[in-house]
Amino acid sequence: MTEIIAGVLILIGAFFSLVAGIGLFRLPDVYLRMHAATKAGTLGGGLILLAVAFHSEQIEVIARALAGIVFLLITAPIGAHLLGRAGYIAGVPLWSKSGEDALAGKYDTQSEFLEGHPPKS
Amino acid sequence: MDVLGSSFLDISTRIALASLLVAFALTVYRLVRGPSFADRVVALDMLMLIGIGFIGVMAVVTSEYNYIDVGIALALVGFLATVAFARYIYRRAHLPKDDQLDEVAHAEEREQYREQGGRS
């Protein structure tokens, strides 16, 4: 029985990884690609780790697998956040057809000062 | 090397490995092609995730569960690489304005290099 669950989980995980890959391939600019990479990628990796946990049925393996999943869930979004911010500040252009850039006039990339929110220091 | 078990698990792991491989290929494409440097870092991060996927599947296939430690360590170090490169992009952005980070026109840089005899 656990084999079936593991098999299914692996399949779904692999599917999401594939989706992430395709997203990375087809999406036009860095910000969209980041979504694909982090969301689908983390989900894919997490599910496969979960599959390992189910398949092993040993406590310490499950513990480590869960720790791994938690770890993934923390690091991926932070990584994406950093990249997005750095990319925007470095002036990586948005995709032409994406809506108007909400921050365009208001956020000065050099001094990182958002209008109406003076930097604390 | 044909250790894959029989039954459903066997088939599913094969498919999983195939799709992971395709994802790996697409990520490498993005990494090499990526117009901006940020794209490449995203691809590198994705690479780490696919790596973890591979490791997971192999752990199941060979039922050698110690592999997931490699996976966890990879997740950690992948994050470190992303942070390092993100900060690099951020730092570069703050240097006196020069054009895009990627390898679009570097005219003045090339001239300068040639003036110095371009040997070194």
Added chain:
Amino acid sequence: MNSLILKTATPFLVGLTVLFSIYVLLRGHNVPGGGFIGGLIGASAFATYTINEGVAATRRAMVFHPVSIAGVGLFIAGLSGVASLLFGDAFMTGQWWFPSFAPDLKYLSTVVLFDIGVYLVVVGAIVAIIIGLEEST
């Protein structure tokens, strides 16, 4: 690069990683792991901490200068080798101690001490390099 989110997450991540690295170090004898790999994970933990929090914070966190940690590691490794001379064996032969209260505990030995020495050397040396690079702005 003063992203608040990063600053809040770093201590937790670094703490977990150091724990994980020590775990990998100590179980290295029977399962994939060991001093060298543990050291690398420990080094990457401190690298993350240095990049996110800056060099001063890392120095405070590591209390001692990283190179001296590497030195101590080398000293421990050497010591564990020399210890076997006291028992009349050649240099670097493993000495095992089987405590009476736990006869089948096959772990307390100079070999593990040597592994810890390796761990400290790897962590100390690599963090020293990373701090050196960070500092030389």
Added chain:
Amino acid sequence: MLLAGVLAPFVLAVFAPTVKRVAGPATGWLLALLPAALTVYFAQFIGTVSSGGTITFSTPWVSDLSIHLSFYVDGLSLLFALLISGIGTFIVLYAATYLAKHADLGRFLMFILMFMGSMLGLVLADNVVTLFVFWELTSITSFLLIGFNHASPRSRRAALQALVVTGGGGLALLAGLLLMAQAGGSMELSTLLQSGDLLRDHPHYLAILILVLMGAFTKSAQAPFHFWLPNAMEAPTPVSAYLHSATMVKAGVYLLARVNPGLGGTEIWQTVLVAFGAVTFLIGAVLAIRNTDLKLMLAQTTVASLGLLVFLIGLGEEVALEAAMAYLFAHSLFKGALFMAAGSVDHGTGTREITRLSGLGKAMPITFAAAALAAVSMSGLPPFIGFIAKEWVYKATMGDFWPLAITGVAILGNALMFAVALLVGFKPFLGRQSETPKHPHEGGPGLWLGPVTLAALGLLAGLFNGLSGGLLVGPAVWAVAGEQVSVDLYLWGGFKTPLFLSLATIALGIVLLWRSRAISSTLAATFDRMWGPDRGYDQFLDLLIGTARTVTARLQTGTLRHYLLVTMLIVAAVLLLPVAQMGDLDITFRIPATDFYIFGIAALALAGGFSIAVFRSRLIAILSMGVLGVAVALVFLLFSAPDLAFTQLMVETLSVVILALVIARLPIYRSDWRGWPRAVRDSIIAGAVGVGFTLLLLSITSRTLDLALSEYFAARSYTEAYGRNIVNVILVDFRALDTFGEIAVVVIAGVAVLSLLAMGGRSLAGAGRAPDSAPDSAPDSAVTGKETS
């Protein structure tokens, strides 16, 4: 006890500086006690040795190479030992007064005593390697002594020259001795020399001969290698008196005499020795008359007498060997005395130029007496030992080996020696007293005691020739000849040809003496322009250093890229050349029957590798390396090597991170501006290295793998080391020593990086500016000291 005798001077040498500080003026007398005691100690052996007995002593040193610290006292070594310790006593006394005011007198006496110890060791050594060790020790102590006043560049050059020449010879000697030991089957000289015939017709005989002769000729300043001895006169006079006349330069002669029973007696031995000996004898004598500096004249005559000794040993009959031993004994006495007398003159008057010295007899009577006695003995006038030696020389030259030619050479040489002897012995002391830089005065007892005793001994040895013959010269000849020969020296041998030859020599000598000023000026004119071996030595050294500089300049260009290029080229050559040569690499190339995804990963690794070569940006190169690393790690994993995959991933990512830090810091062009031809070249080289390794691995895997090692570890990993993770068990238990070395390297690397960063701080500080303006990451000019373009 013999060992104690040899090692005692070394032990005392260590305390010499302290004795000097404590004893002050009495140092000379105190330190001289040891050599005096040694002389008495060796003297007691005269009894046993003169009746044919020998004393041996041996302790194992490096037993499994059959090297023993073994000594062997027979007539020859006893004669030398007595000379070394006897003359050594006076030299220590003489040096203490001669250099009394010199700050480093303690160090000087230390070197002298160390030299005495090594010389004693050399002459007494029986084991071939022990002989060589002491041989090299004498070269080193001679280097230290010649270069004693290291402030003057001339003495530094002379010391280096002496070391290079004698050291080089020593190297050849080592090879020769080992070959001889291997041919003769034993490391002990005493047994080796019994099997003379075995050695003589051994295929290696010629090689042994050449190598041993090289060692002896460089040490005893024979013809082409004689130029270092006159230059060694830069050393203080006690050194010249002790090393470069009585003992050290005789080591080569001793060696030839010692191996004579083993290697001597063949046609080639005789011709080579006689030829080189005669040439050196003439050159020395002629150059002696040409010089006007007292010490240089004596040095050249020493070269001449060494030539004469080698010449006599080469002749080989008993008479010649008797002449050699007698002359050796006489020479040590009168040359030592003359050198010390010359030193006192120099000490007293401040100059050694014979042209500016005259009429010192009244001011320095005792030195005059000693110098006169020694000069008469050197010139070979009866009743001195010098006369007997010269008589025997003429008896020897009358042998059947080219009698006329060598007798003629002997007469000319001896005549020149006669003239120089009288010049040095009498000219400075007779006639009107000339003004000299310092007012001439007699030195302290230390200065005249040595010359007087040695000169007196020369006279006594002559008078009581029966004693000196039977007790000293005789046993020495037995050792050299290899069997007991009856030896009786006599002053008056009737009106036979040797007497007439001596008279002819004396007549020629007087003529040369009378015209000596004219002869020396004409000789000076002709000789100075000629290309001498001394100039040849300088040219050789300049050539050596010049080529070294050009080669280093070409290799050490200072830019990292060249080093990498050269390394990779060599790796490719090492891997591919044998294949090209052998041609038939039996590789059974078959597609491994494994799952598809491994090929997938391999293809992606290739893509990563390819993108490094193609793309111009260094950042892409770094990231592609990341791809390559992850792909390789996955392959490790798929082939169930978790430890390996673990380490690979960790190291891969950490290096990528560190590279990212470095790129952000160092002023490196983000894009790598090598033109496409250079990029192609680099890719080709990289490709070649890759192909090389692939072929290597394929050829290994296609053979049956020898699994002995893995079985060994698999079996023992748990039983002995209580660990199931074999990889880690090997790392930290079985091969702990290697890991210990490796982590030491890691620590050193860490410290090195830190110091480089600290030192390179300046160039990194420049990173504040936009990195693009700085040149490529050529090293900071402060480091390479070369202005990077």
